Amino acid sequence: MLAKRFQPMASHARRLYVELMFQVMGRALQAISEVDSEVQREARTLPQGFLFEMMVMPNGSKLIVEHIGEGRFHYHGGSAPRPMDVSIRFKHLAHAFLVMSFQEKTAVAFANDRMLVDGDVSYAMRMTRVLNRLESFILPRIIARRAVKEYPENLHLPEKLISAAQIYLKVATHFVQTARA
Amino acid sequence: MTKTYYEFFCPVKVIAGKAALEHIPYELNGLAAKRPMIITDKGVRAAGLLEPVITACEESGLDIISIYDDVPPDSSTTVVRDIAAIYRKEKCDSIIAIGGGSAIDTGKAVNILVSEGGTDIAKYTGAGVLKHPLKPFFVVPTTAGTGSEVTSVAVITDEAKGVKLPFSSSYLLPNAAIIDPRMTLTLPPHITAATAMDAMTHAVESFTCMAKNPLSDAYATAAIKKVSQSLLHVMDNPKDSHGRLELAQASTMAGIAFSNSMVGLVHSLGHATGAICHLPHGLCMSLYLPYVLEYNLETIREPLGELLLYLEGPEVYAATPASRRAEASISALRSLRDALYKRCQLPRTLKETGKVTEDQLDPIAEMALDDGSIMFNPKEVTLTDARAVLQRAWA
Ligand SMILES: [Zn+2]
Numbered sequence: 001m002l003a004k005r006f007q008p009m010a011s012h013a014r015r016l017y018v019e020l021m022f023q024v025m026g027r028a029l030q031a032i033s034e035v036d037s038e039v040q041r042e043a044r045t046l047p048q049g050f051l052f053e054m055m056v057m058p059n060g061s062k063l064i065v066e067h068i069g070e071g072r073f074h075y076h077g078g079s080a081p082r083p084m085d086v087s088i089r090f091k092h093l094a095h096a097f098l099v100m101s102f103q104e105k106t107a108v109a110f111a112n113d114r115m116l117v118d119g120d121v122s123y124a125m126r127m128t129r130v131l132n133r134l135e136s137f138i139l140p141r142i143i144a145r146r147a148v149k150e151y152p153e154n155l156h157l158p159e160k161l162i163s164a165a166q167i168y169l170k171v172a173t174h175f176v177q178t179a180r181a
Numbered sequence: 182m183t184k185t186y187y188e189f190f191c192p193v194k195v196i197a198g199k200a201a202l203e204h205i206p207y208e209l210n211g212l213a214a215k216r217p218m219i220i221t222d223k224g225v226r227a228a229g230l231l232e233p234v235i236t237a238c239e240e241s242g243l244d245i246i247s248i249y250d251d252v253p254p255d256s257s258t259t260v261v262r263d264i265a266a267i268y269r270k271e272k273c274d275s276i277i278a279i280g281g282g283s284a285i286d287t288g289k290a291v292n293i294l295v296s297e298g299g300t301d302i303a304k305y306t307g308a309g310v311l312k313h314p315l316k317p318f319f320v321v322p323t324t325a326g327t328g329s330e331v332t333s334v335a336v337i338t339d340e341a342k343g344v345k346l347p348f349s350s351s352y353l354l355p356n357a358a359i360i361d362p363r364m365t366l367t368l369p370p371h372i373t374a375a376t377a378m379d380a381m382t383h384a385v386e387s388f389t390c391m392a393k394n395p396l397s398d399a400y401a402t403a404a405i406k407k408v409s410q411s412l413l414h415v416m417d418n419p420k421d422s423h424g425r426l427e428l429a430q431a432s433t434m435a436g437i438a439f440s441n442s443m444v445g446l447v448h449s450l451g452h453a454t455g456a457i458c459h460l461p462h463g464l465c466m467s468l469y470l471p472y473v474l475e476y477n478l479e480t481i482r483e484p485l486g487e488l489l490l491y492l493e494g495p496e497v498y499a500a501t502p503a504s505r506r507a508e509a510s511i512s513a514l515r516s517l518r519d520a521l522y523k524r525c526q527l528p529r530t531l532k533e534t535g536k537v538t539e540d541q542l543d544p545i546a547e548m549a550l551d552d553g554s555i556m557f558n559p560k561e562v563t564l565t566d567a568r569a570v571l572q573r574a575w576a
Contacts, residue, residue, distance in 0.1 A: 107391060107556055107557070108391065110391075110392075110556050110557070111390075111391040111392035111442075111443070111556075111557055112184075112185070112186045112187065112392070113186075113187075113188045113392075114186075116308050116309060117308065117553075118307050118308055118309075119307070121347065121551075121552075121553040122551035122552070122553075123551075124553070125550065125551045125552065125553060125555065125556065126551060128556065129550075149560070149561040
């Protein structure tokens, strides 16, 4: 209660930020899986209908994607059609904020016990690699370096620019479509 | 690499040293347990390791109610269900697991079923599913390596589905780990060597991987020092109970270290190699350790250099310039492996195992990338990197 009285805005802002980042990442994940062969290669071995979620404990924001086959992801927003196959759960909003604002690398967050993984570990590892790839695509290089352990070598600037543009374009389209629907 | 945040947890009572087994009745009594069940394997029984435990209990008027001695090397859901049924039928109230990794994991899984109820252990797989403490559970390790007596995880194979079910909860930790040198005195040389190198790898990876923290560091360095000082001595004097106890304690300390800071690429490669080529875990650890350290070298130069003190002692450490210490640590581990190869042919390369073919390297690399421990490796590992490490470890 006390904390609430003192910092209502800070907490609210972090919640909104994490929510927004989940939306951007969810849409970007769908978009990147339509253009990037590396992501498709990783995703292809996931079962069709495989559901992945990132969420903030206990009942906070969620990012849910489904592998719909051939390495493509479909973004479900915050609600799922079935129980999850793999779930990555942040223990607290503050921890999700650290990761989503790129102050703490995903691997460091794992090492710091900031989140729990539930489900098949090998699939979780695969999804982590997909998320790393996604972050290096959609973020400016300097921020991406903070977010992932190592910036992929096979991501050259022109390719990155083109792909990022493609992804932003797709993200924008998805936003528009969602707004209309 | 300074840690901005960490967690450390080890509530296991360690009962170690001479006549440690004789403390079991008193400790069980302290938990109001009167009807213990022993879970073990045929090898332990054949080595005559059950007698001292049973005698220690009987002399204090405590009867062992039931003994299950048929745990297979890869424990399964069926075995767990069968043991739980016996436990219930015999109205046992506590478990003593005696053995290596498999017997201990089986004990943990049986404890879930008999405490939470039901016959389907698969229901409890995953992290943080358990919400209550389980029945009194003691572990008596008979190998000095896995550290399972102080880890909060268990892996059980679901034979029907052909998958390995992981269980993870702090409630899986035993109430007590009993480390008695009598239990490892008869370990054959190649198992002594391989399991001690597993403990060494737990400590080295714990000290050099991403989740290292000041508390796990203290346990890791102490474990490395003990293995370095005692392993070759025990190889040459297998009946030396002081040396055996040193190795057993090192294994427990390394277990405490890595269960609080995780392991890295050596274990990712080792798990994959174990699954594909059916090589013992400790052997794989010893084999990959120097190659992985060389791969990680520039990321872990500082902590790896520090380890020279524990691997070679203060004289060598002081005489080695700071800029050369990391390489010297790798050399120290390499010469330890050479010494072990001389004594019991513990393989140093994949070729020397005689059980791996070159066309298996790619599947091993692919599988290693999907192993959970790779997340904590200090340096990012791509498929190409994993292949390169395997190629170097080939011959
Ligand atoms: Zn190990």
